[in-house]
Amino acid sequence: MSAPAAVVLSGKGGTAKTLWQMTMAGEASRAGLHTLLVDVDPERNLSNRFGVPQHSTGLGSVFEDAGVTAGEGDAEKGAKRVAGEIVSTPWDGVDLLPAGASLTGISQVSIPDTWLLRDILTAAKLYDQYDLVLFDTGGRTGSLVTLAMYAADVSYAPIAPTTDAVRKALEARTRVERIQRAHPLRWAGVVLSGFDLRSGIEEAIHGKVYEEFGDQVRAEVPRRTAVNEAFQLLDRLGDRRDVASAGLARIFRAFLERDLMQRGDHGDGVLR
Numbered sequence: 121m122s123a124p125a126a127v128v129l130s131g132k133g134g135t136a137k138t139l140w141q142m143t144m145a146g147e148a149s150r151a152g153l154h155t156l157l158v159d160v161d162p163e164r165n166l167s168n169r170f171g172v173p174q175h176s177t178g179l180g181s182v183f184e185d186a187g188v189t190a191g192e193g194d195a196e197k198g199a200k201r202v203a204g205e206i207v208s209t210p211w212d213g214v215d216l217l218p219a220g221a222s223l224t225g226i227s228q229v230s231i232p233d234t235w236l237l238r239d240i241l242t243a244a245k246l247y248d249q250y251d252l253v254l255f256d257t258g259g260r261t262g263s264l265v266t267l268a269m270y271a272a273d274v275s276y277a278p279i280a281p282t283t284d285a286v287r288k289a290l291e292a293r294t295r296v297e298r299i300q301r302a303h304p305l306r307w308a309g310v311v312l313s314g315f316d317l318r319s320g321i322e323e324a325i326h327g328k329v330y331e332e333f334g335d336q337v338r339a340e341v342p343r344r345t346a347v348n349e350a351f352q353l354l355d356r357l358g359d360r361r362d363v364a365s366a367g368l369a370r371i372f373r374a375f376l377e378r379d380l381m382q383r384g385d386h387g388d389g390v391l392r
């Protein structure tokens with residue numbers, strides 16, 4: 121069976137995209153799912169987190185071999201390269217396709233074939249080899265995010281208490297609706313991350329999110345040191361020994377299984 125593939129959307133700038141994809145990969149690992157993380161962000165934050173050296177090759181080289189810098193798009197050639205670019209991570213069952221140094225150049229090229237990334241991963245049989253594929257995007261407009269959207273089956277947008285996070289999530293939803301004319305990319309909704317409701321400003325943003333998105337708010341993870349620490353230290357959140365971490369990890373796991381993979385019955389993940 122083909123692995124479900126999820127893309128995280130919303131604009132550039134600390135809306136917790138990388139944190140969510142990475143934390144869910146940790147939970148997927150703990151659940152025994154063979155998972156491929158794909159770093160589609162030219163800034164390479166996800167690759168950096170996993171300690172991939174700055175000058176390493178990766179997805180950028182896959183696109184180069186597919187000929188995109190020469191205005192071509194040969195999925196078979198890209199597919200030949202891709203397996204050799206995938207690296208393992210310290211987390212059981214989780215592999216990473218790093219962005220690679222040349223992805224910055226690729227991000228400036230317009231790639232007319234919106235299916236290219238999906239075709240490359242399909243030709244390399246990666247959707248068959250994994251149970252789950254997670255794409256991390258950089259959120260800037262341009263071809264790369266579009267390619268990741270066509271390579272995915274389901275999308276969602278995290279909202280952190282930063283300026284414009286609500287607007288960015290609304291834009292992400294609009295972008296998904298547009299793509300749905302050509303590709304059945306499911307919109308799983310939004311997740312809230314890092315809010316501290318004792319702050320008046322954050323409480324106001326929180327209220328606005330519910331006004332705009334209503335029951336499309338699918339999970340809520342409050343601001344907790346454990347979440348940020350696990351992210352910084354490369355721990356799987358659910359491996360941490362404190363009770364709080366276990367509860368927080370369950371929120372990520374429930375969103376992953378219920379909303380992204382559409383498995384089982386988990387309630388709606390919102391702590392009320």
Ligand SMILES: Nc1ncnc2c1ncn2[C@@H]1O[C@H](COP(=O)(O)OP(=O)(O)OP(=O)(O)O)[C@@H](O)[C@H]1O
Pocket residue numbers: 131132133134135136137138139140161165257258259280313314315341342343344345347348351
């Ligand atoms: N629930 C939470 N608890 C604590 N900190 C959080 C929580 N959610 C988000 N954060 C903070 O928000 C930051 C989000 O950073 P992250 O790199 O995931 O954003 P991003 O959307 O990927 O940014 P970029 O657009 O640059 O790629 C984290 O470093 C973390 O400090």
Ligand SMILES: [Mg+2]
Pocket residue numbers: 137138139161165166256257258
């Ligand atoms: Mg990021």
